[in-house]
Amino acid sequence: MKIGVVADDFTGASDIALTLAEGGMPTVQYVGVPKQAAGPDVQAGVVALKSRTAPVNEAISQSLHACDWLLEQGAEQIIFKVCSTFDSTDAGNIGQVTEALAERLGEDRVVVCPAFPENGRSIYQGYLFVKDQLLSESGMQNHPLTPMTDPDLRRVLARQTQWPVEHIPLSAVMSGVDSVAEAIAGDQRCMLIADAVRDEDLVTLGRALKGRRLMTAGSGLALGLPANFGIAPSDIPWVGSNGAGVVLSGSCSIATREQVANYRRVAPAQELDADEVVAGNYSLQALVEWVLKQEVPPLLFSSADPDVVKAAQAKHGRQAVASAIEELFANLAAALSQSGVRRIVVAGGETSGAVVSGLGVSGLEIGPRIAAGVPALKVVGQPLALALKSGNFGGPDFFVEALERLGNAS
Template identity: 65%
Template sequence: MKLGVIADDFTGASDIALMLSEGGMPTAQFVGVPEHSIDDHIEAGVVGLKSRTIAAADAVAISLEACDWLLSQGCQQIIFKVCSTFDSTDAGNIGPVTEALADRLGEETVLVCPAFPENGRSVYQGHLFVKDVLLSESGMQHHPLTPMTDPDIRRVLARQTSRSVKHISVSDVWAGPDAVIQNASKAGKAMVVVDAVRNEDLMTFGRAAASRKLLTGGSGIALGLPQNFGFQPETSSWAGVSGKAVVLSGSCSAATRGQVAAYKASAPSRELNADDIMSQRLSLQEVVEWAIRQDTAPLLYSSADPAIVAAAQDKYGRENSADAIEKVFANLAAALSHEGVKRIVVAGGETSGAVVSGLQADTLEIGPKIAAGVPALKVAGRPLALALKSGNFGGPEFFSEALSVLEGRV
């Protein structure tokens, strides 16, 4: 294996796995750190963790464990994959994990870029934009776990690491890979935020990063990496999975709430509200039985407006309510799979982590792209297809589109 990725959530893992697979690298996605060696034909391994919102020390420990396993498989370069909206708090976990990985790998200068222009994420003058607005005005300022109120990635990182934080501007990126390499060589022991406003900038980033032991960023940085290892883009073959299906949504992003509204207009739906979950009034068995009876893939969702989410957090506690909702989705996924559901579309990074854990999946095979950053997935060795979507990804009809791709109809 040549390239190893440590992703801080499961949707991010499938996101970058898609990019590498489309770049021609035989890629496998793992749920947690594997306990075994992998097949020789796999050239890129993506370890999906659930480390974005846990304590920084715990995130560092599990990320180093993943790094050591990837190195044992022969990886020459490690990517720490973070969300393209740089989800984190002042305590981490992006800075602490990056610093720990750099120390483990002996990397002085770490290039950092969360940009993904195809999906509306760009970095200009060190500031992160979501489409045409700053990160802090994109809706991410209301995120229930990692509210992003500062769009300057340099300041965000500086609050999380003891290393200096520097910057390579878009004008230097446009000057080509050599200019990026020269600027990085002057940075010393630092994290260097690199601007990118076009996909071409990420290709430049990739060429400039060929000799780096560690990179930190969103899935977009994978655009230019497979070519460094001699791979060229290939078309994926995909045989869909038919049978019962369900949509599970725990994301509260504006994009997902729009997708929920669109899907509810033509399909049966049930809201799983925090009061019912926290008071244990919700009957898991009754919900599963209801879902199985539906002729059209039903939607089970806890996606609510930020004000409703904030009220629930105030009433029950942020961590308590989040943990309880994730546990419900994990148990739902396990029960629905047991009852014969073959396709599951999931919205939300934390929700996706809960679902994959509930399904006890350990290896995911990468299929075709459903939307930018979202591949179709199969659980290895099982007739079960998944779509794991980060909150803000996908268009209004994403749920219907994903169900069609998973079945092989598109």
């Protein structure tokens, strides 16, 4: 293994796994830290955790455990994969986990760059933009678990770490690899927010990071890393599953709500009301029976308007609502799989984590891209294909496209 990734959620893990696989590296995504060694052909190993909103000490412990396992497999570089919208709780855990990993790896200057221009995430003057809007005006300010109200990544990160936070400006990045390497070099420990507005900027940053032991990044930074090991891009083989399908959506993002609205025009759909979920009023058996009797893969969703979500959180508590919805999706995914469903499309990072945990899978084979940042996935050893989508990823017709690709569509 050459590159090891510690990912703080499941969709982010799939996202960077796709980037590395398209870069020519045989890549496997693991669900949690494996108990067995990686295969000899694995060049990039991605450990998917559910640590983004976990208590800080728990997130650090999980991340260090994953890092240690990746090092045992021979990983020469560790990437701490965070969301391209840099969201976590305001108190952590990006800064704290980066600190802990840096100390474990002996790094004292760590580049931090969540930019992903292909999906509209760019960093300029240290500020994170989603397309042409500041992060704080992009809809992410309404995220039910990790609302992002500050677009200045230097301020966000400084609230989460004791280390100084510095900045690598776009002018340095566009000046080339030597300029970036000079900016990274230094005697005092710090984290460096790096600007990037184009894929070319990420490739430059990746080349400048050759030989560094740690970086904190979105999937975009992985564009420039495989070439450091003499590896060239290649096609990803894929054999899908053509069985029954379903779409499970727990994201409240603007993009997902549009996808839900579009899919409801062509397929049966059932909304899962938060109050009813918390009260335990849904019958798992009834939901499974409803899914199985549909001729078109149906949609089950809790992707409500932000005001509806806030009202439910005010009534029951934020964590209670999130936990109840995630538990229902986890149990539902397991029951559907056991009943013969072979294609499952999931929207939302937390929902994806719940679904994968409910399915009890240990590893995922990385297939070709469905959309930027979203690969087709095959459960190792099972005829079950998945798509795990971060809330804001994918086009308006993503659900239709994903179900087709999870089959044998090229």
